[in-house]
Amino acid sequence: MAATKGTAVRERIATQKHAFVREEILNVAANLIASQGFRAVTMDTIASTMGYTKSVIYYYFKNKNEILWEIFSKRYESFLHNVTTIIEEGGDPGAVLGKILRAHAICVMTNPSFTAVYNREVSELNNTQRRKLDRMHRDYDTLFEDVFKVGVKSGTFRNLNPHVTVAGMLGMCNSLYVWYNEDGPLSAEEIAETYVTILCSGCLSKPGED
């Protein structure tokens, strides 16, 4: 019994350790790829930065492409998680749009190296991954477009093309990865607030009443 329990604990620790090391490898790889570009970074570079041999990295990831795809998946999951949670909570479209845009902008500024890789290295994904990413983006944009459409229908928002509007809004927030600096004078929250103010009041059909 004790032995079984011991085995279970050991297995749990091993699983957690495995997840922890994978996470650390992804963080190091994202930083390296963001600053040097995907092609310049090798499994060797990642290993030596962490004080590991290359075989350790290969124990956790099949190849560099698997690391890249995991960075994309993780970034997308954080975008999606925040936004779906807010939408499920419900509320009037003006308030919901503000909240999901704020969440998106803050996510772009959290771990900026992940966002940099996400925005710059799409061409390094294989065709299957690119098609999957396109679908993910369409699904994600649709979440925003649906909130916007409800607001247009209820008369809260101007009757603008939802696809063009949402693409522009997310484009504004995504561009933060180019210049946002964690050590800069403004916090991520202050910057996100500026964009939410412009975007939400810019969409209101009766702008005086926000």
Added chain:
Amino acid sequence: MAATKGTAVRERIATQKHAFVREEILNVAANLIASQGFRAVTMDTIASTMGYTKSVIYYYFKNKNEILWEIFSKRYESFLHNVTTIIEEGGDPGAVLGKILRAHAICVMTNPSFTAVYNREVSELNNTQRRKLDRMHRDYDTLFEDVFKVGVKSGTFRNLNPHVTVAGMLGMCNSLYVWYNEDGPLSAEEIAETYVTILCSGCLSKPGED
């Protein structure tokens, strides 16, 4: 006398022909680099796409880097030309901001392969070129920020951080290169108008009065 005149004409034609071929090479190179990435495109690829030998391309451009930098310079010049012309014409800050944002957005959608290269291939420039580009971007952003500051001072615009606001506005317009399709259902003018509406009314301090 006639011989001298003949020489002048021949030289003028030669100069124009030289400029024309350079322009054609840049257009072909921009399309190739936008679709395949800078590293995948060789002087050979450019030459064979145009039905030339490689030596013809080398007659017009020293190397691939000179072609890349010329694409960046040309794109920047068109951005700058449109915006400075509008600012020189003057007007109230609300109207001027709308006009320069519209001009910028339309420029992004004109020759989209130039914009794609401009946004994606910065890492392929050498250090001198990157420093030069950084200065060009700062100068360009300052043009927009100055218009915005005048509008804040006069009470037209909300008192938002000019740097963050302008970076976001241009970020929204620049993101068009990712998805804008010349053969899509909406014209460049219609899309630009949607963004100008959102951005300008989103900045107004008394939004009911736009």
